[in-house]
Amino acid sequence: MTQQTEVDPGRRPAHDLRMAVVVTVGWLGGIAAYGVGAWSVWLPVALVVVAVVLARQGRARGSRLLVGCAVVGTGVVASALLRSEAVAHGVLRAVAEERAVAELRGTVVSDPLVVDGQWGQQVVVRVRVCEVTARGTRYRLGGVVLALGDPGWSRVALGSEVRWVGRLAPADDADLAALVVGSRPPVRIRGPDVWWRGAAAVRSSIRDSVDGRPAAQRELVPALVVGDDVGLPDEVERDFRTTGLTHLTAVSGTNLTLVVGFLLLLARSVGVRGRWLTLVGLLGIVGFVLLARTEPSVVRAAAMGTVGLFALGTDGRRRGLRALGVAVTALLLVSPALAVSAGFALSVLATGGIVLLGPRVQAALGQWLPMPMAGAIAVPFAAQLACTPVIAALSGEVSLVAVLANLLVAPLVGPATVLGLAGGLAGLVWDPLGRVVGTGAALCVGWIVLVARWGADLPVPSVGWGSGVLAIAALVALCLGVALAAPALLRRRRLGVVVVVASLVVVLGVPGRIASVPGGWLRGWPPRGWVLAACDVGQGDALAVSVAPHQAIVVDAGPDPDLVDRCLDRLDVTQVPLVVLTHFHADHITGLPGVLDGRTVGVVEASPMLDPAAGVEEVTRTAAEAGVVVTRASYGRTLRYGDVTLQVLWPDLPAPVRGPGDGSAANDASVVLLIESRGIRMLLTGDIEPPGQQRLAAVLPDLDIDVLKIPHHGSTHQDTDWLRSLDAEIAVVSVGEDNDYGHPDPWLLDALVYGGAEIARTDQDGDVAVVAGEGGPTVVTSD
Known part of the structure; x- marks a missing residue:
């Protein structure tokens, strides 16, 4: 029996x-x-x-x-x-290696992006090439290239077939066959198909529906609905990063769920049922992909949404992990490059956290909270906890305010997304109606912007955390412990209230100076034996030269005080015997308060070129408020701090002078330092320009170094022969990601690589450290 x-x-x-x-x-x-x-x-x-x-x-x-x-x-x-x-080993890569000029034909697969470079506007766009003619031979092939051209490219719509002439160059991105630089606009062979034209009309209508609203609202609505974040203000992006809200501006499964859910609700209201409802969902997914473009994140969201649709009616909620597994496996087989995509990892981890941990936390909180409120807390908590180790590995920080910020904005994300799409669709029929609906979406995102701004202004919105193996392993263990303990802790009302209140006290009341995890061994940063660090502070310079434990010389400090302060925190720098400001441009001085905040600072030495006057006044005032003396760097002077020797090689000005105010004179009078530490010779060049570089080459023809800080963020305005003659093993460029100046110049980097230098850049590598070893200097990066 x-x-x-x-x-x-x-x-x-x-x-x-x-x-x-x-x-x-x-x-x-x-x-x-x-x-x-x-x-x-x-x-x-x-x-x-x-x-x-x-x-x-x-x-x-x-x-x-x-x-x-x-x-x-x-x-x-x-x-x-x-x-x-x-x-x-494709034809395009071979032609690119030869840097040959070729005629190409292909289909535009991304929206043209206009950037303001140092020499005017430039347009960046991806093209899937089907034919290339080079060296008199025509090839039929497939491959995606990144085209850089003049403003004429901005008139080319996604989906158009074009023909153009350009010079090919190798691309760093593994998914790109080549870079193509062409000054002339392309010839359009065929316009985009009707579905691309329709999607473009809806995207344009979404923007029109919020036209006239404040900039943050006007740009956040299309970012929220279809991931169109090109015009998002810098301050909003910073606030979103700090408060863990950046996922709202990237196309994700949430966007897809809201949009397709809205369509399914409309379909149900008119009597659609059964398989026809599934068909509406699938058409909605296709339409969403067209609207949001075929970027990897969009394809990822579409795949997961499709799996979710097929899971309906088959106990799908209990099989969420299996559905996620099927979607991830399919995506990896079709696009294996996603395996090394941080965005893909964050999306999968967030979904997995919601599936595995979300229901348990919701059930625990549901013992003493209304179930809708418990769910509103559980979902962002589970997603954020699952993503925390990856976020820390990427940013070197752990957000303390992310769960609270996501909880506060959650009720309005859905209405903002649906109203934004509805406003765009309504605007196609009658523009005034679209603007009325769009105003509702703008008001919703206005609250989201306020929450992000409030969270970013808290005393400790995040804590510093390293990106080394030990640091991330410790964080993974901590997150697993929290995940295992959270349901039990939150199940009891009194204990749950104590945990929540304690968390709020930490976020709202902890003094800012302890916003860093102690113990360099845990954070994995700075690396042992570091001699030089280039801080990732955006489009500017901030470098630190190690003198002793917790001591460093700082060379330049710009442009963001908070970023400079956090970088020095990560380096465990509490004492700065010397600050050198190579010149008085904002991207080298406005972060000085971040150096002075909570640290013992000896003296500030600056360029004798007193230009621009506003920069000189700002440095003088900031230093005076902190009780620090400002002196002028003297040509030929040698300084010694412990085992570190500094020699001022430039400028050769006998006394302080005022420049013409055109910017170039200040750049060319940058303080150039030759620094030697632990047998490593480093040349820090500020923004010195070709005339100054040529003078240095004439005065010091045999100058030989190990590490070069590339002048002026890697701009095109260089004496490349002199830079190559320095024979540097490592070349560091401090530059902001997606900056408006076209820095760094790829041709300059290629020239240095051909000369034998290893390139390290803060826009791609995060904080960069040069480490002294028995075999010479090596590069260690925080990313």
Whole structure:
């Protein structure tokens, strides 16, 4: 007689984690393929060997799981290797290596992006090339290139087929076959298809519906609805990063759910049911992809949304982890480059956190809170906790206010998204109606902007955290501990209230100077033996030269005091015996308050070129308020701090002078320092221009160094021959991501690479440290 086992109907079945194991192996296979190349094939081979051993021992279940892992791992590895080989050995890459001029034909696959460069406006756009003519030979092929051209490119719509002439150059991005620089506008062969024209009309109508609103609201509505964040003000982006709200401006599964959910609600209201409802959902997903463009994040959201639709009616909520696993596996097989995408990792982790931890936290809070409120707290908490280690690895910080900020904005994200889309659609029919609906969306996002601004202005919106292996491992362990303990802690009302109140006290009341995790060994930063660090402070310079534990010389401090302060915190710098300001431009001086905040500072030395006057006045006032003396850097002077020697090589001005105020004189009078520490010779150049560079070359023809700080953020205005003659092993460029000046110049970087230099850049690598070792200097980056 078979014994029946009663099942508690109120108890949810445990999540099947086998799919998570399979996905993890596939993901690791993709990372290995892009990291070690062909060696990654040994991962699935090893799994098959282990599976055979387990099968021979009678462990069939474990064997089957490993075989599944091996199949998925093999698929992802093979897909990644094939794509990499196709790009690396394709015709486009070969032509790019020769830097040849070619005629290309292809289809525009991204919206043109206009940037203000140093020499005027430039347009950046991606094109899928189908034909290229170079060296008198015509090739038919496939590959995506990044085209850089004049403003004429801005009139080319996504989906158009174009022909143009440009010079090819190698691309750093593994997914790009080449860069193509062309001064002439392209010739349009064929316009975009009707669906692209329709999507463009809706996107334009969404913007028109909020035209006339304040800038933050006007730009946030299209960013929220379709991820169009090109015009988002810098201060809003900074506030969103600090408060953990950046996911709102990136297309995600949430955007898709809101938009498709709105369409399904409309369809239900007119009587659509069954398979027809599923068809409406699928059409909604296709329409959403067209609106938001076929970027990786959009494809990711569409895939997960499709899986969710097919899960409807088949106990999909209990199979959320399996549905997520299917979506992730499919995406990795189709686009293995996602395995090394931070955005993809954040999306998957957030969804996984909501599926695994969200219901448990909601059930715990539901013991003493209304269930809707419990859910509103549980979802952002679970998503943020799951993403925290990756965010810390990328930014070096852990947000304390993210959960609270997401909780406060959650009630208005849905209405803002739906009203924004509805305003765009209504505007196509009647413009005044679209503006009325769009005003509702703008008011909703106005609250979101206020919350972000409030959170960013708190004493401690985030704490510094390193991105080294030890630091991230410690954070992962901490997050796992919180995930395991949270349901039990929050289940009891009194204990839950104590936890919530204590968290609010930490966020709202902790003094700003302790906003950094103590112990460099935990944070993994700074690296042991560092001699020079270039801080990631955006479009500006801020460098630190290590003198002793907790002591450093700071060379330049711009442009953001908070970013400079946080960088020095991460370096454990509490004493600054010397600050050198190479010249008085804002991107080198306005972060000086961040150096002075809470640190012992000896003296500030600055360029003898007193230009611009506003910069001189700002430095003088800031230093005086902190009780620090400002002196002038003297040509030829040598200073010694411990084992660090500094020599002022430039400018050769005998006394302070006032410049003409055109900016160029101030740049060319930048203080140039030759610094030697632990056998490493470093040249810090400020923004010195070609005339000054040529004078230095004439005075010091045999100057030989190990590390070069590239002048003027890597601008095109350089004496490249002199820079190459320095024979630097490492060249560091301090530059802001997506800056308006076109810095750094790719041709300059290529010239230095050809001369044997390793390039490190703060816009891509985060904080950059030069470490002294037995074999010479090496680069360690925080990203």
